[in-house]
Amino acid sequence: MSSSADPWRDDAPLRIGISSCLLGSEVRWDGGHKHDRFLSQQLAPFVEWVPVCPEVELGLGTPREPIRLERHGEEIRLRGTKSGEDHTRAMQRFAARRARELGKLELSGYVFKKDSPSCGVERVRIWNAAGMPQKNGQGVFAGAVQQALPDLPIEEEGRLKDPLLRENWIERIFAHRRLTSFLSRRFGVGDLVRFHTAHKLQLLAHSEPLYRELGRLVASARDMPRAELRERYAHLFMRAMAGKATRRRQVNVLQHALGHFRKRLDDASREEVHTVVEDYRQGHVPLIVPITLIRHHVRVLDVEYLAGQVYLEPHPKELMLRNHV
Ligand code: SF4
Structure with a gap:
């Protein structure tokens, strides 16, 4: 931390939000994880993680049908890739509520899993009617957190490499x-x-x-x-x-x-x-x-x-x- 002259030093661990799968939790759609060693080992002694898997907390279960962002006219929908089941409203409601809760936890930062239709911060694939993806979307949950906590330092695990x-x-x-x-x-x-x-x-x-x-x-x-x-x-x-x-x-x-x-x-x-x-x-x-x-x-x-x-x-x-x- 800062020099001994730093009177603002606070030795309690920093509370950081994180996509659960990055800590090794088997919460991905296929029952796997995306364990990140830098986060879970090197950074861990200095932080208190607040893990959130929005898809599991929404009740989609593990394993589950993968979901993706789709463009329908002006709207971006979050739907099952095979069934087409529409999770947009449910995820938006969940994300807004969970982001408000996180706002009360005095987080100092957030690290999200990249490319996810729920957690990705940027360049998430949006599929059009012709079945072609464009990498210009944002995960629904990550977007809600960013909107609720605009000054929070947010990053994706991919960029942290x-x-x-x-x-x-x-x-x-x-x-x-x-x-x-x-x-x-x-x-x-x-x-x-x-x-x-x-x-x-x-x-x-x-x-x-x-x-x-x-x-x-x-x-x-x-x-x-x-x-x-x-x-x-x-x-x-x-x-x-x-x-x-x-x-x-x-x-x-x-x-x-x-x-x-x-x-x-x-x-x-x-x-x-x-x-x-x-x-x-x-x-x-x-x-x-x-x-x-x-x-x-x-x-x-x-x-x-x-x-x-x-x-x-x-x-x-x-x-x-x-x-x-
Ligand atoms: S990227 Fe987000 S929604 Fe997907 S498994 Fe990880 S925490 Fe869950």
Whole structure:
């Protein structure tokens, strides 16, 4: 998690919604599962899973007839592939109710099984009358969760195979937890300024325009009713974090961080840091290399502003996520 200066640290596991089959539950239409080892083993010590299989909870049973999304004129229906039995209304009602329930559980994220007509987040096949699929649909349940919890960090397990998307999503779930934990307590404008300041480099790595917009919101916080401030800050913060922290943005942030202590380094150390950042920019070393060197100097030189930056350790080091991006 974040540096020892992180007063928003919360050691309780993060509560994360998940498609049950990804944890190895045999709930798929054919009685199988889609066990994902990264989720069930590496990430598991840091999270409390909330598994949901919408098709089983709807009462379709296991094994069951597979279902699919079909286009009928303007409407998208959820139907059995052989019987044609229409589950659309039932699934929509179930999904809306279950999404409301999940909203009360203070989830910090959700990971869905890709391609499923119930759980897929994007590019789910929709079959037309001629029996041809188009990959532009969304699972009915995933859509209801996304609509009910628009700021929740949601990902598909397939995309989490990409190290950058994985690192970004995990950064977002920990950020979501810190944010909701902070906003759930009474806070003054000074507290918000401190929270925001600690996240500046992290936000900058994801979206510079939204980082600036958040800065303007915090600057006008005194004139705003607290409920409105809470809602607007939370929404903008999570929108900013949804931006991809690309290599180019990371280099920008590393240079920014360096600006806080560059002049205090001797020539050899300055040269070394610049070389390492350049190596990272060119893809020769992973992000953990410049981050580790910067953290070393921050500690030795006691650079207070940077020591408080969540950016330098946004998630548990045991996950080794920055060794692969
Ligand atoms: S993808 Fe969703 S509906 Fe299908 S088995 Fe997995 S949890 Fe159940």
